[in-house]
Amino acid sequence: MQEAMINRAKELMADGTVSRVIGWKRGEFAYDITPAVFETAEEIDSDFVCDDFTAANVSKYLIKESRKEGRILAFLKPCDTYSFNQLIKEHRIIRENVYVIGIPGGPKLDAEKLKARGITGILGVRNEKGTLHIDTVYGEETMPMFEAILGKCENCKSTKHVVYDELMGEEGEVIADSGRFDRVAELENMTAQQRFEFWREQLSKCIRCNACRNVCPACSCENCVFDNPDSGISNKAAADSFEENNFHIIRAFHVAGRCTDCGECSRVCPQNIPLHLLNRKFIKDINELYGEYQAGEDTTSRAPLTNYNADEDCEPSIVHERGAE
Amino acid sequence: MQVNDNNFEPVIVAFCCNWCSYAGADLSGTNRLNYPTNVKIIRVPCSCRVNPMFILRAFQRGADGVIICGCHPGDCHYTSGNYYARRRITLLYSMLDFLGIERDRTRLEWVSAAEGAKFAATMESFTEQVKALGPNRRLEDLRCRKQ
Numbered sequence: 001m002q003e004a005m006i007n008r009a010k011e012l013m014a015d016g017t018v019s020r021v022i023g024w025k026r027g028e029f030a031y032d033i034t035p036a037v038f039e040t041a042e043e044i045d046s047d048f049v050c051d052d053f054t055a056a057n058v059s060k061y062l063i064k065e066s067r068k069e070g071r072i073l074a075f076l077k078p079c080d081t082y083s084f085n086q087l088i089k090e091h092r093i094i095r096e097n098v099y100v101i102g103i104p105g106g107p108k109l110d111a112e113k114l115k116a117r118g119i120t121g122i123l124g125v126r127n128e129k130g131t132l133h134i135d136t137v138y139g140e141e142t143m144p145m146f147e148a149i150l151g152k153c154e155n156c157k158s159t160k161h162v163v164y165d166e167l168m169g170e171e172g173e174v175i176a177d178s179g180r181f182d183r184v185a186e187l188e189n190m191t192a193q194q195r196f197e198f199w200r201e202q203l204s205k206c207i208r209c210n211a212c213r214n215v216c217p218a219c220s221c222e223n224c225v226f227d228n229p230d231s232g233i234s235n236k237a238a239a240d241s242f243e244e245n246n247f248h249i250i251r252a253f254h255v256a257g258r259c260t261d262c263g264e265c266s267r268v269c270p271q272n273i274p275l276h277l278l279n280r281k282f283i284k285d286i287n288e289l290y291g292e293y294q295a296g297e298d299t300t301s302r303a304p305l306t307n308y309n310a311d312e313d314c315e316p317s318i319v320h321e322r323g324a325e
Numbered sequence: 326m327q328v329n330d331n332n333f334e335p336v337i338v339a340f341c342c343n344w345c346s347y348a349g350a351d352l353s354g355t356n357r358l359n360y361p362t363n364v365k366i367i368r369v370p371c372s373c374r375v376n377p378m379f380i381l382r383a384f385q386r387g388a389d390g391v392i393i394c395g396c397h398p399g400d401c402h403y404t405s406g407n408y409y410a411r412r413r414i415t416l417l418y419s420m421l422d423f424l425g426i427e428r429d430r431t432r433l434e435w436v437s438a439a440e441g442a443k444f445a446a447t448m449e450s451f452t453e454q455v456k457a458l459g460p461n462r463r464l465e466d467l468r469c470r471k472q
Contacts, residue, residue: 187423196425196463225378242466246381249420253377256416281423285416305416308408310398316415316433319422 002050004168005075005103009048010041012073018099019070022061024054030124031111035061037072050075052125055108055150057264059083059093060217066097074098077105078172079152081161082260082296083217088163089299090258092220102161104169107145107153112272114148152263152276155180162297180261181284184277188322203244205271212265212275218255218295225250252278257286257305260296289314335389335455337364339448340375344402345437346394352441360445361452371395372433373406377417380431384464387471390430390455394444397435407435426464429454 009021025036025047033053038044057080065072076084081102087093114122114134121137132148134141157180159172187195213219213226225231226247238244252259252275261283265275286293290304290313341347347368353360365388369375372395383391393414401407414433422428432451436444 184423192422192425192427194425195423199424240466240468242385242464245424245464246378246385249381249417249424250378253417253420278420278423281420282416285419289415290412305409305412308405308412310405310408313408313411314415316411316418316431318415319418319431320428322419 001103001169002048005050005101006044006048008101008168009038009044009073012099013041013044017071018073020065020068021048021073021075022058022065023075024049024056024058029111030122031109031114037061037065050103052109052127053111055106055152055267057083057215057217057262059087060215060220062098063087063092063220066094068097071097071099073101075101075103076161076164077103078159078161079105079156079260079262081163082158082294083262084296085163085299086258086260086296087217087220089296090220100164100166102164102167102171105153105159105172106156107149109145109148110150114143117143117147119143150267151274152267155182157261157294181280183274184280184284187277187281199245200241202273203248204241205273206238206244206247207271208238208243208247209270211268211270213251215264215268216255216259217262217264218258218260219251225254248275248278251275252282255279256282257293257303258295259283260294289318333456333459335363335452335458335460336387337361337390337392337448337452337455338383338388339364339366340369340372340379340391340393341366341436342372342395342402342407343368343370345396345400346434346444348438349394349436349440349444352438353445354441356441358441358445360448363452364448371401371403371406372410372414373401373403375410375414377413380417381464384430384461385466386469387461387465389458389461390432390451392432392434392447392451394434394436394447397437400437421464427458429458430461430464 012018021038021044024033026049027034031053033049035056035058038048058074059080062074088095119134119136119141123135126133127145130145132143132145155178156175157178158174160174259279261279263276269275286304293304341350350366372393375393380391395407395410398407418431421431434447
């Protein structure tokens with residue numbers, strides 16, 4: 001796949017369709033992969049990577065990139081196309097300036113899960129029929145693929161591309177039984193005390209690095225409420241548990257109805273807080289109370305929080321009637 | 326300071342819409358109806374003006390319960406503000422519940438300008454409800470706690 005992508009990117013650059021390419025390049029280590037913009041064929045040849053670790057969603061970078069001169073080629077996985085579509089809907093990306101090639105998605109791998117098994121000095125990974133052959137400086141190691149899947153790929157909601165100019169590989173479909181709300185439902189069925197303890201344990205790990213906010217394709221305001229020095233909640237490190245609660249409630253609330261559930265927030269969290277559960281709680285509530293809605297699926301429908309149904313919407317007291325006390 | 330639950334007096338913050346509930350509160354006053362002095366009213370131009378951060382801020386600054394009062398559905402001065410508020414507030418309350426904050430600390434009630442008696446009764450019952458829960462400990466800011 002990587003070969004084909006590189007060849008196609010160079011072709012499109014040579015015939016003038018695009019002037020730049022956004023993809024991924026290798027960092028210090030094989031699993032340390034970061035989004036990058038390539039401007040020449042030589043750069044693409046030497047640095048372009050697309051493998052089991054290229055999990056990063058590049059949609060958000062296209063807000064800025066699509067405003068620069070010339071067209072840019074973007075390789076988008078199925079989940080990335082939802083974010084891309086959502087940003088088009090919000091008039092954040094200039095569609096004409098982006099040439100989208102849909103590529104197959106994951107499941108991508110989580111290097112932390114390899115390391116957790118004591119596998120270090122990773123040089124490269126080959127995936128053969130569900131078994132990972134990991135080439136390390138100490139020799140080859142193997143492990144089952146499913147044990148190393150990145151959190152955000154575990155409950156994949158769709159392998160279908162909702163927007164593209166060209167497709168590489170086969171088109172997938174929406175996965176109805178992804179089970180992505182199972183964990184949320186589990187928490188809903190706990191008592192309030194248990195839920196409170198669960199979230200205190202998770203949120204107290206937060207170091208307020210703002211990585212979840214910065215990586216989120218739905219979080220694209222130029223002036224963020226959390227950057228206001230007068231807000232009283234903009235401390236670098238949380239001085240009180242309230243700040244953690246406040247930050248995470250508001251962060252999730254501000255993307256409610258717009259979050260496509262790409263899972264980047266949890267992927268980038270250095271403290272491994274399951275932030276996607278907060279977003280999924282909103283998605284689950286919206287689906288149950290206001291009808292099924294998948295953000296980014298199209299560019300025309302109204303988002304649930306900028307819409308209402310005068311006669312059928314439930315009252316907030318419904319919260320008292322659902323789930324465990 | 327040890328909090329004695331028997332004489333715990335909660336702080337209730339009520340966000341009241343200027344066009345209905347705020348006038349409803351006024352009516353209950355002119356009718357000489359009693360409602361608990363625990364209730365601190367904040368006047369807003371519409372229930373839709375209530376930003377989720379206002380609610381969290383109220384809890385941060387010492388509220389034990391937050392109630393939002395707006396015009397009955399269909400009666401909004403701005404035609405549709407309370408419909409948007411209804412969705413937003415439902416989701417926010419549900420999220421607070423998800424985080425384990427006691428669900429009885431939050432309420433939304435539609436009170437018109439003619440419902441002075443309903444306003445007084447609502448505040449009475451909500452204050453009792455919050456009193457039974459005791460002080461807000463799960464969503465408080467220790468820096469703001471009165472010594």
